[in-house]
Amino acid sequence: MLKRLMVAISGASGAIYAQRLLETVQSFYDHIYLTASDNALGIMADELGIESLQGIIPHGAAEKFSVLNSNDLSAPPASGSHEYDGLVVIPCSMGVVGRIASGISNDLVTRAADVCLKERRKLILVIRETPLSLVHLRNLTALTEAGAIILPAAPAFYNKPKSIDEMVDFVVDRVLRTLGIGKHLIRDWGEE
Ligand SMILES: Cc1cc2nc3c(=O)[nH]c(=O)nc-3n(C[C@H](O)[C@H](O)[C@H](O)COP(=O)(O)O)c2cc1C
Numbered sequence: 001m002l003k004r005l006m007v008a009i010s011g012a013s014g015a016i017y018a019q020r021l022l023e024t025v026q027s028f029y030d031h032i033y034l035t036a037s038d039n040a041l042g043i044m045a046d047e048l049g050i051e052s053l054q055g056i057i058p059h060g061a062a063e064k065f066s067v068l069n070s071n072d073l074s075a076p077p078a079s080g081s082h083e084y085d086g087l088v089v090i091p092c093s094m095g096v097v098g099r100i101a102s103g104i105s106n107d108l109v110t111r112a113a114d115v116c117l118k119e120r121r122k123l124i125l126v127i128r129e130t131p132l133s134l135v136h137l138r139n140l141t142a143l144t145e146a147g148a149i150i151l152p153a154a155p156a157f158y159n160k161p162k163s164i165d166e167m168v169d170f171v172v173d174r175v176l177r178t179l180g181i182g183k184h185l186i187r188d189w190g191e192e
Helices: 015-028 038-048 094-101 108-118 134-146 164-179
Strands: 004-009 031-036 065-069 086-092 122-127
Touching (some): 004 108, 015 164, 031 108, 086 094, 086 164, 094 108, 094 122, 122 134
Parallel strands (some): 004 031, 004 086
């Protein structure tokens, strides 16, 4: 069976996490569905200088990707009958968290998340917001109870990062490990 993953970029700060994830994860999947909300596209242009979703696809890997419109609710990952391993929303806004937690499947990101929860597939939400309100915390609790994995974009400092790229790698490494991918960007704690 084909190994397929969906990656969605939502309107939180941190498009660089998505860019690095796509670079590192693409060789482990046969196919990757990629989508972004309209807000995400604006933030990506601002933060990375990338004006279209195609522009974030790693060089030489285009044939592996389907770029999907975030309003296309007839795209394959919107259906539970289409087999794919799971969805990573990276970065994940609190708006998306709230909509998934409420079951409001009004676009491809939230519908695919809904599919992953009901089909018991992996749903990884790389959230970025601070501070968190009670509303955020309740939504995050509901999503954890429903089976999602909340993976905050919170780089550590015990590995003494020397650049933004190393801080990004810390977060992306946690996503790879959560997906069960053996390639690690950060050495295991306690190992040389
Ligand atoms: C420049 C910019 C940065 C933002 N950063 C965040 C963020 O880090 N976290 C967050 O939850 N929302 C953030 N927002 C707000 C979301 O984009 C907004 O709530 C949006 O409706 C979320 O829905 P979407 O993810 O579907 O785009 C930001 C908005 C802008 C314009």
